[in-house]
Amino acid sequence: MDLVALSDFNLVARHGGFGKAARAAGRPKATLSRRVADLEGSLGIRLFERGARTLKLTQEGRALFERTAGLLTELDETAAAITSGGDRPRGRLRISAPMLFSQTAMGKLAAGFALQYPEVRLEITTEDRTVDMVEEGYDLVIRVNPDPDESLVGRIFLRDRLVIVASPQMARPTDDVAVPAVVRGASDGAAAWNMITPAGRSSIAVEPILCLSSLLMVRDAVRAGVGAARLPVSLVAHDLADGRLVHWGDADAPEIALWTLYPSRRLLSARVSAFLDHLKQSFPHGTPEELAAYVAASG
Template sequence: MDINALKDFHLIASCGGIGAASRASGKPKATLSRRLAELEEAVGVRLIERGGHRLHVTEAGERLLLRTAGPIQEIDEAALSARENAAKPAGWLRVTAPLLFSQLALGRLLAEFRLRYPDIRVETLSENRLADLVDEQFDVAIRINPPVNSALVGRCFARDRLVLVAVPALERPIGSAESPPAIPAVVMSTFSEGETWRVLKGQRCFAPQPVMRLSSLLTVRDAVMAGAGAAMLPQSIVSRQLETGELVSWGEADTLTELWVLHTSRRLQSPKVKVFVKFICEHYSAGWFFT
């Protein structure tokens, strides 16, 4: 199977026709038409139905597109890597990151990164949805406890603990696993009714009764500091308040929150992605986000 014919088939399908593909790529329509015919001959099935103002990809064509999109991307990345291999890291680096990490650390982190790599310019998008790195053309994603995704690879660069906190004036009941006491709680909007907060390796349990549902962890922290109730929060955003005594810990949860830096290629990274991944892992060499 000719790789150029396969790549031109992807081009024609994405553009919706040979004419549009020709205008987008600058390739002659005759060349694109010939390569499409050669590919159909090679696989033995019709891949695109011709007729009307727009071509229609057949079911067999859709299957071929789906199965070959990844390998073609790998080939393109290999060629790009070969060209960039001798060059120093440069150009725009597009990063998507969750809102809390951006608010707490990203600005200072990227400023330090730019001092080390002044030829790299950085653009970020800070929001909690999972952006599509390929479709939205991001180089790197920073994610919290990312789901397993065969299309993304990377490294865990830091961890954070969850701590049940409250102001000193809020009376802490004796929490038991058999009969968790109800406590006034400030929770995120994603809180599920019936949840139990377990700390100290499950030795203490509490039944949170929401008095506030909020959409930001920093807003939850501020409400807790004002005495609204207890909350389960990352240690990274309450460590200072615990040190000063503004908040007290009722115990740490067993689970850890992991922060990952992810990119799309299994084997290849552009120089700018490679140095960013190395930089962020070295920056958090202790392994904890709150140190």
């Protein structure tokens, strides 16, 4: 079997079309089409159903793709490792990371990684949207509580939780009195926040008076005394310790988990492995307090 033709078939199958594969690889569309046709001829089967505007794997094509994609990835990674000096990280590493984590911690993380691995060209894009790793050429993404994705594998490297905080000058909530609130994004219309305190669970009525697009903006507004807010403990831990903010209680909300995600493959590139190790060294326990200390040191 022609490995070059098989590799081109996998490229087209992974991107879902000859045009997308050609743009991603910087190769002529006609060349990919000819190679796939040659592979179909040598195997004596159709690998794709070709429509006027669609391209769909046949049953045989899907079976071939599922059984060979991982093997070809391992071959590519092994060849790259050999030609680049073994397991020494080098080359371009593209990462997508969420806004708040990038603003508070990624600068220091990136600098430390660059000093440790000067032969890696690190490129970090800050965005909260769900990116297509293959289509957009990312090697690694960092996401908060991501939806399950069968095409990706990953692990949690940090955990955080929401707390309800306010300025010391702001009166604590009392029954039936709405508290001025600062929220992220457009107001969701929530009339109350559920809260956990040493005395148990309770609820406080809220009235959003500021809607801001950044949690850093929300924190600064709360510091100024305009209202209360639900914020990650890592972002306000030192404000609480210094008395700039007071803790009303923990928000009765799901845990915040930061994940690293990458394409499912048995052999990770040396660059990705090195960055994963860098994260582990920076946050060995992955606790909110650890992140808070890192953010404070970065600031």
